[in-house]
Amino acid sequence: MKAITLNLQLPDKIEISDIELSEISSNEVLVRVKAAALNHRDEWCRQGLYPNLKNGVVLGSDGAGIITEVSAEVDPSWIGKEVIINPAMNWGVDQRVQSKDFKILGMPDNGILAEYVKVPADRVHLKPSxxxxxxxxxxxxxxxxxxxxxxxxxxxxxxxxILVTGFGGGVAQFAVQFALANGAEVYVSSSRTEKIEKAKELGVQNGFDYTDENWPDKALEETAGFDLIIDSAMGDTLDNLIKVIKPGGRIVFYGATKGNPKGFQARKVFWNQIQLIGSTMGSDLDFERMLELVKEKKIVPVIDRVFELEDTVQAFDRMKEGLQTGKIVVQIEK
Incomplete structure (x- = not known):
């Protein structure tokens, strides 16, 4: 089968490979992949910035397709079902935090940028109709x-x-959509006017250019502060987030692309009872409830562009450039 694999010896660092499809194991299903989507972790693997990298591994964590085979332990009625795949593996029993065995499809194990993928049966869920x-x-x-x-x-x-920073990427656009679905008054930040305008089309009140050093003052003048901020940058941007969060507010960060903050307004944080909360992917229960929300509210992901399998390098390049608004998708089967 054809698959997109890591090869750090090549100029593009990835290649279309013909790899052997091994037999499924106990409690597994085989999915014929129809489409797969990129995440920043895929490009970080390509750049050699992710731990435990191995050449020859199939990249990709996001995908959807049709089940074509199941092991003897799995209900055969799943064959032919249209499914999406939960790429979070081994969360564990504690809803508060992932186990030490937690991992994500696509590195170090084979992922979903392939014509077929085999996964544990409990990773598949019916595709929202x-x-x-x-x-x-x-x-x-x-x-x-x-x-x-x-x-x-x-x-x-x-x-x-609620303020969602860095609107344009996949997680940020979903954060906006989920906040709107829960009846929040949503704002975004971005360095690009077109991304802010796209957010407004989704129902966002307004957006702020985070390259403008006066954006916190403008945000406070318009909103009087935020109850909740969703961020993935951190670094020295944390100071501005602390400025615009209300007393008793919550700053949730699921990444730190700008690294650790050099300065930290500890006094303002403790005096104003501000909560700084870390977050990652989620548990199996979180995935089920996320799907319920998507189905109930008929939420539709924003798609930036769909590439053909043979154009996957261009898809990765677009991810690297950071120009996308929404998700970059690779069509595996036409």
Whole structure:
């Protein structure tokens, strides 16, 4: 079968490979992949910035397709079902935090950028009927991460004023959609006007250019502060987030692309009872509840662009450039 594999010896660092499809094991299913979506971790693997990298591993964590085979322990009625795949493996029994065995499909184990993928049977869920293949493939990793940040760690309430930073990427767009679905008043930040305008089309009140050093003052003048902030950058941007969060507010961060903050306003944090909350992907229960919300509210992922399998390098390049608004999808089967 054809698959997109890591090869750090090549100029593009990835290649289309013909690899052997091994037999499924106990409690596994085989999925014929219709579409797969990229995440930043895929590009980080390509750049050699992810731990435990191995050449020859199939990349990709997000995908949707049709079950073609099941092991003897799995209900055969699953054959022919249209499914999406939960790429979070081995969360564990504690809903508060993942186990030490937690891992994500796509590195160090084979992922979903392939014509077929075999996964444990408990990783597949019926595809939401209102979504097409590209939209379904776009949902799992970003949707799960955003749901946990907004609904579980963020404990969003109807009427909350919420800021989602860095709108344009997959997790941020889902965070916006989930916040809106929960009745929040939503704002975003971005360095690109077109991304802010896209957010407004989704129902966002307004957006702020985070390259403008006066954006916190403008945000405070317009909103009087936020109840909840969802962020993936951290670094020195944390100071500005502390400025615009209300006393008693919550700052949830699921990444630190700008590294650790050099300065930290500890006094303002403790005096104003501000909560700084870390978040990652989510548990199996989080995934199920995320799917319920998507189905109930008929939420549709924002798709930036769909590439053919043979154009996967261009898809990765677009991810690297950071120009996307929404998810980048690779169509595996036409």
């Amino acid at each position: 209102h979504l097409n293949w590209a939209e379904s493939a776009a949902l799992p990793l970003g949707g799960l991460t955003a749901y946990r940040a907004v609904c579980v760690q963020g404990q969003i309430n109807e009427g909350d004023k």
